[in-house]
Amino acid sequence: MILARSWNQLVSRIRAARPLAGLGIRVIDSASGALVSAEPSTGFEHPWKLSVRWQEEAWRVFVRPGFVNGQDVTISMAEGEVPLTKTERPWLTPAWRNPLASAGMMATLSGELVTLPGEGYPPFFKQLGVRDPARDSREVAPFDPTASERNREIRACDIVLVTPRIATRTELELSDALTAGQMVTSLRAFVNDYARNAPAKYRLISVPKWKPAPEPTPLDRLLGQDVEPQTDEIKVATLWMVSPPQPPDGQEAIPDGTWVAYPQYDVFWNLAHAPRNPPPANPADPIRVNFGGIGLGYADLLGNAMLAPVNDAFAAAARFLDKTTFKGEFWTV
Secondary structure, three states, X not given: OOOHHHHHHHHHHHHHHOOOOEOOEEEEEEOOEEEEEEOOOOOOOOOOOEEEEEEOOEEEEEEOOOEEOOEEOEEEEOOEEEEOOOOOOOOEOXXXXXXXXXXXXXXXXXXXXXXXXXXXXXXHHHHOOEOOOOOOOOOOOOOOOOHHHOOEOEEEEEEEEEEEOOEEEEEEEEEOOOOOOEEEEEEEEEEOHHHHHOOOOOEEEEEOOOOOOOOOOHHHHXXXXXXXXXXXXXXXXXXXXXXXXXXXXXXXXXOOOOOEEEEEEOOOOOEEEEEOOOOOOOXXXXXXXXXXXOOOOHHHHHHHOOOHHHHHHHHHHHHHHHXXXXXXXXXXX
8 A cells, every 4th residue: 555645755756766758858658767868959949030042143041931010020021020830931131330440430539540449249250260340459369379370250239129119208397497496397298109100019120239228327317318219129139141162253152042140149039118108198297496596597407416416306296207207128028
């Protein structure tokens, strides 16, 4: 006789010791044990996976359908915005950049012109024979015995997901400027020009180099100098293209059918998106800051910052400004 508790413990131990099937691994259970076999891997067929093809004398980038908030993502074509799920799949035309080229020139405080280094690439491509990127003219290049053997070119472009959003801007009203009771009223105005005219809610684009649009700082908002972007963006992937050895055009070469594509992904799953703060049903109450003394309000800002009432006003302004940005967030689902 075996107690139920002991039987359950034995069953748990057996289950814990059983091998589990996974990607490329197959498990067959039998009376004599488990047979584990490896199957040829066909790759991870995740959303946003790129398929790069040389067609009609040009590179076309096809994207495996992914969804944002359960909705289709589109690509701009001649016939308009085409969903990724359409039978005749749309494609992106890459917009290339050269990661090996110098980023430009810079003048130092001493008046010296300095050549900036190139962007570079992941270490993986060095093993493929890609030549070194441009270096900072102030640096001495270390000796590399393999440098002469690496003469391949490399190009890249970024695939970006764009969604429109409501933006805001600050409007300041200055009253009683020449009296002792100065008052600055900060109002928030909504900007939705792009959201009203955007071709699609979620769309993919190809850009040479993606840079996140800078968000205004609290000080920019307080001074009425804020310019808030009207889109939320996330980089989906970077497409690297490696040339054959010694391409004919050298540093000016443009990827053709002899080049090889290497996608590098930033997103592997379907996405969700939502603004940080939901747009209010009613306009937010303006924030009013009083400054003592005679002047134009901001002239005595630093001096009054040490006063407790002004500090309280700044705290209230910070809370007000934090609630009036509608920057969105992406996350995986």
